[in-house]
Amino acid sequence: EYICCSSSTNITEYICCSSSTNITEYICCSSRTKMRDGKNLPLHFTWQLSGQTVKGNSLSVIIYFYMCAILHQATSQVCLYNYTISSEQTIVVTQNASVCLLCSETSRNQWTISSVRYTPTLASYILDVPSPQTTLNSVLVKCTSTIKSTAFIVIPVYPPVVTYVNEATTLSLICSSVISASGLVVIEQMWLDPNGKKVSEFSNYDMQFVNRSSAGVYTCVTKFMSNSSAEATVNASTQVVVNYLTKIVPLQADTYVIQGLSVQLKCAFEGLPVPAITWSFSEGNSLPSMSTIGVNLNVTVLTLMDLTGGNTGNYTCRASNLVGNSAASTQLFVQVPPSPPSGLNAFAVDKSSISIRWTNGFDGYSPLVFVNISYSVDRYPQDGIRVLSLPLITSANLSGLYPYSSYSIAVKLTNAVNLTSNPSNIVVTTLSLRPTSPSITKIVSITVNQLRITWMPPFINSSTTAPVDSWTAIYSCTSIINSSCSSGVVTSIPSFSTSYVLSGLVNDTNYTIAITGVNSGGVGDYSIPVVGLTTVD
Secondary structure, eight states, rough: OOOOOOOOOOOOGGBBOOOOOOOGOOOOOOTOOOOOSSOOOOSEEEEETTTEEEESSSSHHHHHHHHHHHHHHHTOOOEEEEEHHHHSSEOOOOTEEEEEEEEEEEESSSEEETEEEEEOSSSSEEOOOOOOSSSOOOOOEEEOOOSOOOHHHHHHHOOOEEEEETTSEEEEEEEEOOOSSSEEEEEEEEOOTTOEEOOOOOOOOEEEEEEEEGOEEEEEEEEEEEEEEEEOEEEEEEEEEEEEEEEESSSSHHHHHHHOOOOOEEEEEEEEEEOEEEEEETTBOOOOEEEEEEEETTEEEEEEEOOOEEGGGEEEEEEEEETTTEEEEEEEEOOOOOOOOEEEEEEEEEOOEEEEEEEEEOOSOOOOOEEEEEEEETTOOOGGOOOEEESSSSSEEESSOOOEEEEEEOOOEEETTSOOOOOOOEEOOOOOOOOOOOEEEEEEEETTTEEEEEEEEEOOOTTTTTOOOOOEEEEEOOSSSSTTOOOEEEEEETTOOOOOOOOOOOOTOOOEEEEEEEETTTEEOOOOOOOEEEOOO
């Protein structure tokens, strides 16, 4: 077994080299090649190319085959199809391929391709199959020699394309293999789904109510037969992309965040084409100034910083693509201090206690848990401020207070996140002590039916007892002779008075008289009763 090789440029003058020569570096020998010993090369032999063994009975056929291969290497092209033209044939090839065509004669040859004539130096021609066009077309290739002419018809096939369809609509596919050459007959045509399953036995395929799982590569398989009974199969594929309506859902329910902090509101979305994402605040209002929007994979994130009560509201994330749009909302509650209690008032006051009540208001988006009551007395600053923290109530009694003293009272509310309202304030003065008893110093009969009473007011401790607002005198008669006398009460005697004339009395009658002072604390103690006698008529 000899390897036939030479670096000569004249194909008819090659000589044989040793068997160690690498065939892929040289052009093969012609039928005139001689071995070194002068003997003719045998007609039956073995050729090797790229590790594959090729056998042939005709030296010329083998030669042309390798001439094509070497020419391909010289032009750095990928020659997928190698043919030696010896009669009229039909060849079906794929798109963007290179086809090696070889005349069966080696001299005075010409090539005619689509009516353009070429005269290559070798009996071979590399035909580059066209890239996809708007229509398929055939290429007529002729090789004319001194002996015969042969013809090839090449049918290009479109490359894979992308077909877009919306979900829930109908997918319609039409096979892209078109026969435009004489001598070819389609014997079978079908569509295969992405799993290789036959879904149609025709050149077209319709699928109703497409869903996103329908996406994938669909292949049209076309089998040809030529007039020489040769068969060929061509596959044309399309990548089906199912566009579907966007879907967006919030990743959290209502969100509660304390004022001054930051929060991230998130929505997950899907859709094809990838949807555009927008956020809005409370029925389309502008987003807060301290906010940013980001997207991480299929999650959109709205970040709000330095929250205030004004950021409370409804936040909507919206996704839209060419199929449609969808929106989802989440409610943000910024927790703030509660509102101050309303309607604070004192409904019962005495000398040592004050009873107050109020109405609890807005809780600041966190349940109210405590009432804080603080109070202090103006007259005794050394006592400081007393503070009570009580369970949630709407009234309280403050006891152990000083009489006749003004108390400043403040009520605040605290919620579950330990935020406290501003106070509601009220000033209440406890009742005074009642006046002590005055002393009657003199009773004088002025007329037969009048007595003048004179008294000394009691001592008033101004820190505990209010001044006397008025005096009240009571009297009763003790006459045995005149049974027509009666008892009586005289009120509202001016506070500045220290004497008073009782009138309308009965003559010559003894009257027992007592007097007391009245202030804001009530009616004081009565004086020791004193008896006075009216004169005889």
